[in-house]
Amino acid sequence: MVNGLELQRFVPGQRLVETDLAAHFGVGRNSVREALQRLAAEGIVELPRHRSAAIRALSPQDTLDVLDVAERITGLLARSAARGSADADCAAALRQAIDDLADADAAHDSAAFASARRRFYRTLLEMSGNRELRRLFPAIQMPIVYAQHRLGSLQALRLRDYRVIAEAVLAGRAEAADAAGTAHVRNVREAIGVETARAAATSPATRAAKR
Template sequence: MPRSLPSAMAASDPADPVNAGRSAADQVFHGILAALEARSLVPGQRLVEADLATQFAVGRNSVREGLQRLVAEGLAEQPPHRSATIRRLSEQETLDVLDVAERMTGLLARSAARGARDPARAPALPAALAALARAHEANDDAAFSDARRQFYRALLRMSANRELARLFPSIQMPIVHAQYRIPGLAALRLADYGRIADAVLRGDAEAADAAGMAHVGRVRAALLARPETP
């Protein structure tokens, strides 16, 4: 039986200007991404329309639209006459995703550094870092995941690049993190996000780009070095 999505993930975030004005189908799409990040959904799991309609408090047509977008962006698969399932990545597909994420994260950090000249956009980034540090100290995985989303939202706000805001959420990193258990990932993220934020807030686009790419490179190295699951 499919697991239920956390209630906090079953609705859009009205306080998030990057995601403001989402349709019901968008709520389904982004809620499923959030659930993957929190590992309440896992690769290979069925996505049942009736259950999702109840969990997101939307109509079945909106659920279908959200699922169609997941399939179109390679995050889910839907065989004929069967329920959609979260896509499971092969190791090569995982490495391909990381290659794309590496370039995109560098580009996002570079673009955010250019936007750091606007003082109205900058405060959200230190606030997200502080939330990450608190969640890590408390060993609170859910709070850490939420703070991580805040961190990337802050970068997207600083970037003010609409194409990045459209494309960045479609990278299949949520599947990677749901499918693989990477030892020490939270500590790695916290340290790397600090380096990215430092370069961004200094307005150093080159250093921010390098820090963003280096972060994904370290995630790749940690994934490849992980112990094999029995």
Template structure:
């Protein structure tokens, strides 16, 4: 982000949660991004400056700065007479995002596996996978989201790739996950993260790459099925 970018997943960002806020504008920026995954903000929702200023305890100038940054990231749309709103993706846009995410997730997994094979520690990856499993067993959606973000942070840290850190935030997975929530999605994620994690911790680049891409294909299939059932897939 010069201003910190989206980092979540794919995240509540696309791939990983952002670092702790540093400025008042950061607090609003990251609060809205994280709020998408927690369903406190939803696609299409209007964002009123005075309400956000009160919610985050900041000035309206800081809110405006955050909204400009979110608009630059493609998370928020700014309208001259209607103000700001969380962006809504059309079905084709959603599938386009997933096409890009498929390649990037595979690359992230491959990069992390290569680093582990070269001796990078896998402790943070193992801890995140354990937290994902625990959150699933306790049916804690917020804990699951936090553990998922921790996994992507760990993969990015292990990969050591500055290019991945730069590129991943530009993928609009936070909006995809906020807008499309098939009932089967968490189980898809759980199974896929385990497969991807095992390949990465084994240092198997090819298997990690394949598992990362397959994960996004599975997400795409779940979302596409839901869109088709609603008659929205064109």
């Protein structure tokens, strides 16, 4: 489901019909129900009474709350990962993830970019050696934030910031890595804020109020 959000196969607010999901994934309805329950526990899906399941849609305040948490944890993740900079295999994997991100961006391949992004964060988690971060980081609802705010500028922003994070991590500079991770989420927040303000300024209600 998370991969589907990144690839725009699913969108926030979308209703999820068990029979359709069972057919799509080639599984039984019991398996679908179990998966929906698990996704509900993770905050990806909502299960309202007497209505079909739906992918969670974030309010403006929900989005800010997610970004507040992501800012702290991404900084901590990068700081912790810097402690593993001496691990040659992890360092090579992180460099490869950055190369793959750059290649996907140049090819305008969103699926490949999403895959490389997941490898980038998995490598940081492995380098950190922090079990609590491995448990908590996937629970942050950034996939919904990105699915709900489809900004053309975000991919380039992510690639630029990931390079800065990787450089600090690979150099073993914990403070710089923390700052880079924190700055990345702040940059995302700023980009979303600009987009939200622009959308509000051009909405029919706003134009009508100015007349």
